[in-house]
Amino acid sequence: MSDAPKLTRRPQWTALEDHRAAWRDHLRDLFAADPGRAERYVVRVGDLRIDYSKNLVTDETLSLLQELAAATDVFGLRDAMFRGERINTTENRAVLHTALRAPREAVIEVDGENVVPGVHAVLDRMGDFANRVRSGEWTGHTGRRIRNVVNIGIGGSDLGPAMAYEVLRPYTARELTFRFVSNVDGADLHEAVRDLDPAETLFIVASKTFTTIETITNATSARSWLLAGLGGEEKAVARHFVALSTNAEKVTGFGIDADNMFEFWDWVGGRYSFDSAIGLSLMIAIGPDRFRELLDGFRVVDEHFRTAPAESNAPLLLGLLGIWYGNFFDAQSHAVLPYSHYLSKFTAYLQQLDMESNGKSVDRDGDPVDWQTGPVVWGTPGTNGQHAYYQLIHQGTKLIPADLIGFARPVAELSDELKAQHDLLMANLFAQGQALAFGKTAEEVRAEGVAEEQVPHRTFRGNHPTTTILARELTPSVLGQLIALYEHKVFVQGAVWNIDSFDQWGVELGKVLAKRVEPALTEGAEVPGLDASTAALVAAYRELKEVH
Numbered sequence: 161m162s163d164a165p166k167l168t169r170r171p172q173w174t175a176l177e178d179h180r181a182a183w184r185d186h187l188r189d190l191f192a193a194d195p196g197r198a199e200r201y202v203v204r205v206g207d208l209r210i211d212y213s214k215n216l217v218t219d220e221t222l223s224l225l226q227e228l229a230a231a232t233d234v235f236g237l238r239d240a241m242f243r244g245e246r247i248n249t250t251e252n253r254a255v256l257h258t259a260l261r262a263p264r265e266a267v268i269e270v271d272g273e274n275v276v277p278g279v280h281a282v283l284d285r286m287g288d289f290a291n292r293v294r295s296g297e298w299t300g301h302t303g304r305r306i307r308n309v310v311n312i313g314i315g316g317s318d319l320g321p322a323m324a325y326e327v328l329r330p331y332t333a334r335e336l337t338f339r340f341v342s343n344v345d346g347a348d349l350h351e352a353v354r355d356l357d358p359a360e361t362l363f364i365v366a367s368k369t370f371t372t373i374e375t376i377t378n379a380t381s382a383r384s385w386l387l388a389g390l391g392g393e394e395k396a397v398a399r400h401f402v403a404l405s406t407n408a409e410k411v412t413g414f415g416i417d418a419d420n421m422f423e424f425w426d427w428v429g430g431r432y433s434f435d436s437a438i439g440l441s442l443m444i445a446i447g448p449d450r451f452r453e454l455l456d457g458f459r460v461v462d463e464h465f466r467t468a469p470a471e472s473n474a475p476l477l478l479g480l481l482g483i484w485y486g487n488f489f490d491a492q493s494h495a496v497l498p499y500s501h502y503l504s505k506f507t508a509y510l511q512q513l514d515m516e517s518n519g520k521s522v523d524r525d526g527d528p529v530d531w532q533t534g535p536v537v538w539g540t541p542g543t544n545g546q547h548a549y550y551q552l553i554h555q556g557t558k559l560i561p562a563d564l565i566g567f568a569r570p571v572a573e574l575s576d577e578l579k580a581q582h583d584l585l586m587a588n589l590f591a592q593g594q595a596l597a598f599g600k601t602a603e604e605v606r607a608e609g610v611a612e613e614q615v616p617h618r619t620f621r622g623n624h625p626t627t628t629i630l631a632r633e634l635t636p637s638v639l640g641q642l643i644a645l646y647e648h649k650v651f652v653q654g655a656v657w658n659i660d661s662f663d664q665w666g667v668e669l670g671k672v673l674a675k676r677v678e679p680a681l682t683e684g685a686e687v688p689g690l691d692a693s694t695a696a697l698v699a700a701y702r703e704l705k706e707v708h
C-alpha cells in the first residue's frame with residue numbers, strides 16, 4: 161500500500177489544473193509570440209524527427225508536466241523495469257521486453273538468472289529455421305518446399321507480425337505467401353487456406369499461453385485441413401506445424417514436437433512480444449538479418465528512453481502530452497494517422513498496445529482512480545481518413561490530438577511514376593497539420609468573397625494539436641524505433657496514472673462467459689444465471705439457425 165498522495169491531490173497536478181484554467185492561447189498566438197518555437201519543439205531519437213510544436217503547450221506547460229513526471233517517479237519505475245523488477249504486480253511478473261533486443265553481451269537478471277543468453281539462443285534457432293524455410297531446405301511431408309506460411313494467433317500473437325509484415329513488404333521474400341489467421345470465425349481460416357496447397361504450407365501456431373480458445377480452435381482445424389490434404393498421415397504434422405509459446409507442456413499436448421517449438425518467457429507481455437519468438441513469421445518473410453535490424457531499432461529507442469534527460473526524452477514527452485490532453489482538456493481519444501500505405505495496420509497494433517495496457521480504472525493499490533486513464537486510440541492511413549472522418553477532427557466538437565507519421569522517401573521498388581506521387585502524399589500530411597493547427601478565420605473566409613451566410617460553415621477554428629513524426633524512409637530499424645517509442649510512451653502514461661500497464665484482467669470475463677454460453681448455442685443447454693436479454697438473444701439465434 162503506497163502512502164503517496166492520490167494523483168489528483170498532488171500539488172503538481174493542481175498546478176496543471178490552474179494552468180489549464182488560465183489557458184487562452186491559440187496555436188496562432190503561440191507561433192506569433194515565439195519565432196523559435198518550430199525549431200525548439202523538436203526532439204530527435206535515432207532516425208525519428210519528432211516535431212511537437214503544433215501542440216497546445218508553452219515552456220511553462222512542459223515544465224509543469226515534467227514536474228508531474230518527477231513527482232510520480234516515472235524514471236524510477238522505468239529503471240525498475242529495465243532492471244527486471246516485478247513491476248507487473250497483479251501478475252507478479254517482471255516486464256522485460258527490452259531484454260528481447262538487448263545485445264548478446266548484456267546482462268539482465270530475473271531472479272538472479274541472466275536472461276540474455278536464452279534470448280539470443282532462441283533468436284539463433286529462429287534464424288536457422290527461417291533460413292531453412294527461405295532456402296527451401298526445410299521441406300514439407302511430401303518433400304516439396306514450403307511456399308506458404310500461415311501464422312495462427314490472436315492479440316499480441318497476431319497483431320505484431322501481421323502489422324510488421326505489411327510495413328516491411330518491400331523487404332519480404334516475394335516468392336513466399338504469408339497469411340495471418342486470428343478470428344475464431346471459421347471464415348478467417350477458410351479464406352486464408354482456400355487457395356493453398358497443404359503440401360507446401362507451414363502453420364506457425366503462436367500463443368504465449370497455448371490455451372487461447374480462438375488459436376487452439378483454429379490450429380485444430382488447420383491440422384484437420386492439412387491431414388485431409390496429405391492423406392491423413394499424423395507424422396505430417398511435424399513438418400508443417402511449429403509453435404511459438406511459453407508453455408511447452410501444452411504445445412506437446414497439442415501434438416507439436418518440442419523440437420519445433422520456439423520459446424519465450426512470462427516476463428514478455430503478449431502485446432510486447434512481437435520481437436520475441438512471436439516474430440518468427442516476420443523473420444521468415446524478411447530474413448534474420450533484417451529482423452536483427454528491427455531489433456536494433458527498438459534498442460536505439462530503449463537506450464534513449466533509459467538515458468536521455470527528461471527535457472529531450474521523446475517517450476516521456478509524448479506520454480506527457482497525452483496526459484495534458486486526456487486529463488486537462490478532456491480529450492477522449494488519440495488518432496494515429498500514418499501517411500504511408502505500408503503502415504495500414506500500425507494503428508490497429510497500437511490499439512492493443514495502448515488500450516490493453518492503460519484501459520484501467522483502479523490504481524496499483526486497487527483503489528478506483530478519479531482521473532482519466534488510457535485514450536481510445538484510432539486512425540487509418542491519413543489520405544484515406546481525409547475523405548472520411550477528418551471533417552469531424554477539423555470542424556466537430558471534440559478535441560482529438562493526432563500523430564501524423566510520414567517519410568521523406570518512397571520505397572525503392574516503386575516505379576518512377578509512382579515515386580513521383582510521394583510528394584503529393586506528403587503535401588497532404590503537411591497541409592493537414594497546418595490546417596488543423598491554424599484553421600481559417602472568418603475574416604479570411606470573407607476576404608475570399610464568400611457569402612455571409614456561408615461564412616460560419618467555411619470557417620476552421622484550428623487549434624487542433626498534432627505531433628509530426630518524420631523519418632527518411634521506412635526501414636526495419638525505423639519500424640522498431642516507432643514501436644519502441646509508443647511502447648515507452650504507454651509506459652510513461654501508466655506510470656503517471658499509477659496503474660498496472662502490464663496486466664489485462666479486463667479481457668477475462670468475456671472469455672469465461674463465452675465458454676459458458678457456447679453449449680446453449682450448440683446444444684440448447686440451459687445456462688444457469690443467464691440474464692433476460694442475453695437469454696432472449698440466444699433463443700432468437702437458435703430459432704434463426706434452425707429455420708430453413
Ligand SMILES: O=P(O)(O)OC[C@H]1O[C@](O)(CO)[C@@H](O)[C@@H]1O
Pocket residue numbers: 314315316317366367368369370371372375430431516664667
Ligand atoms: O498469446 P496468447 O496466450 O494466445 O494470448 C493472446 C492474447 O490474448 C490476451 O491475453 C488477451 O486478449 C492478449 O493479451 C494476448 O496478446
